[in-house]
Amino acid sequence: GPGFDLARVRADFPILRQEVRGRPLVYLDSAATGQKPQAVLDAITRYYTHDNANVHRGVHILSERATQAFEDARETVRRFIHAKDVREVIFVRGTTEAINLVAATYGRKHVGPGDEVLISAMEHHSNIVPWQMVCDAAGAKLRVIPVDESGALRMDTVDALLTEKTRLLAITHVSNALGSVNPIKELVAKAHARNIPVLVDGAQSVTHFPVDVQDLGCDFYAFSGHKLFGPTGIGVLYGKLAMLESLPPYQGGGDMILSVTMEKTVYNRVPHRFEAGTPDMAGAVGLAAAIRYLESVGMQNVSQHDQWLLAYATQALQSVPGLKLIGTAPHKTGVLSFTLEDVHPHDVGTILDQEGICIRTGHHCAQPLMQRFGVAATARASLALYNTPEDVDALVKGLNKVREVFA
Numbered sequence: 001g002p003g004f005d006l007a008r009v010r011a012d013f014p015i016l017r018q019e020v021r022g023r024p025l026v027y028l029d030s031a032a033t034g035q036k037p038q039a040v041l042d043a044i045t046r047y048y049t050h051d052n053a054n055v056h057r058g059v060h061i062l063s064e065r066a067t068q069a070f071e072d073a074r075e076t077v078r079r080f081i082h083a084k085d086v087r088e089v090i091f092v093r094g095t096t097e098a099i100n101l102v103a104a105t106y107g108r109k110h111v112g113p114g115d116e117v118l119i120s121a122m123e124h125h126s127n128i129v130p131w132q133m134v135c136d137a138a139g140a141k142l143r144v145i146p147v148d149e150s151g152a153l154r155m156d157t158v159d160a161l162l163t164e165k166t167r168l169l170a171i172t173h174v175s176n177a178l179g180s181v182n183p184i185k186e187l188v189a190k191a192h193a194r195n196i197p198v199l200v201d202g203a204q205s206v207t208h209f210p211v212d213v214q215d216l217g218c219d220f221y222a223f224s225g226h227k228l229f230g231p232t233g234i235g236v237l238y239g240k241l242a243m244l245e246s247l248p249p250y251q252g253g254g255d256m257i258l259s260v261t262m263e264k265t266v267y268n269r270v271p272h273r274f275e276a277g278t279p280d281m282a283g284a285v286g287l288a289a290a291i292r293y294l295e296s297v298g299m300q301n302v303s304q305h306d307q308w309l310l311a312y313a314t315q316a317l318q319s320v321p322g323l324k325l326i327g328t329a330p331h332k333t334g335v336l337s338f339t340l341e342d343v344h345p346h347d348v349g350t351i352l353d354q355e356g357i358c359i360r361t362g363h364h365c366a367q368p369l370m371q372r373f374g375v376a377a378t379a380r381a382s383l384a385l386y387n388t389p390e391d392v393d394a395l396v397k398g399l400n401k402v403r404e405v406f407a
């Protein structure tokens with residue numbers, strides 16, 4: 001079973017109550033973005049209705065409240081990922097900006113000519129392109145850990161790929177396109193044995209199971225609020241304090257300084273050094289509300305539901321003739337990527353949409369991974385804590401309809 005009252009959790013997400021195209025909405029695209037519980041919507045409204053002001057500057061009561069709300073949100077994030085120190089939590093726009101921040105600071109400082117950055121074949125474009133840019137600028141080389149036929153990381157290749165030239169291992173915790181879960185702890189141990197720091201793309205992991213950055217031991221961890229059932233425009237970069245303190249600033253501007261003269265600027269302390277300009281206060285408040293919501297359900301329960309529904313969906317999809325699952329790694333989360341014989345994924349998505357079923361089709365911002373499996377695109381159904389076996393049944397019914405249309 002799901003480990004919590006699924007009907008009650010589902011009722012907390014108002015968007016799911018609607019009919020689309022004359023049918024109850026079936027939302028199976030949470031890997032793209034998550035829906036928002038009422039608690040998040042309320043927290044954002046409350047912030048703008050009662051507390052809104054700019055942070056860290058005013059002497060007045062509203063500025064004090066806004067600053068308090070923003071810094072409380074930072075503490076909520078710290079607790080959620082089990083960071084040691086609240087200063088290790090930097091607010092950014094999302095996973096993409098978090099990775100670009102590390103590329104612009106750590107990458108610029110530490111990656112030089114002839115060096116290497118190691119990523120994997122299952123990365124989202126946002127954990128490929130910033131490193132290509134760093135390598136191009138530095139004259140360094142991007143190296144890639146391959147994946148096997150099931151979509152699991154080829155752990156047997158890692159030792160040889162971590163060399164004395166490797167400056168960083170940047171790798172996803174969970175593949176957005178396949179759901180594969182990577183053994184981060186083991187990878188960190190291998191990298192740290194060679195003094196190589198590790199950045200983890202956590203965009204698809206924090207939504208599915210408990211994450212403890214101290215236990216993982218990684219140096220950086222990045223994720224987006226909007227996938228975690230919070231608002232868009234807010235995300236988090238976790239970095240170990242000593243690492244963050246050793247890095248040059250990212251963007252220049254207000255709030256990231258202690259003093260400025262025309263000759264010289266003294267940069268602010270961590271984390272403010274990396275947060276130039278007015279931050280997304282309401283976004284941080286909304287993200288904190290999403291985290292509190294998830295804590296109330298319990299991330300262990302969220303994980304149990306994910307594995308339960310994934311098993312159900314995997315079996316149900318296998319009953320559809322001509323359907324081929326891509327991504328069958330032994331350790332995976334609720335992502336079902338597939339192709340349907342003789343039907344273009346885009347047509348699968350379009351016909352399902354007519355049935356009120358939302359899935360994603362395309363390359364999922366992971367074109368090299370698609371190439372690895374010899375496809376240009378897949379159809380992807382992705383699960384979240386509000387999805388039910390009925391959602392999966394509707395998908396299977398919809399896919400059988402697709403087959404009829406193309407028969």
Ligand code: PMP
Pocket residue numbers: 031032093094095096097124126127172174175176201203204224365
């Ligand atoms: N990494 C992974 C694994 C993702 O799934 C995504 C979002 N699809 C990103 C990075 C980028 O996240 P965002 O667009 O929120 O910055």
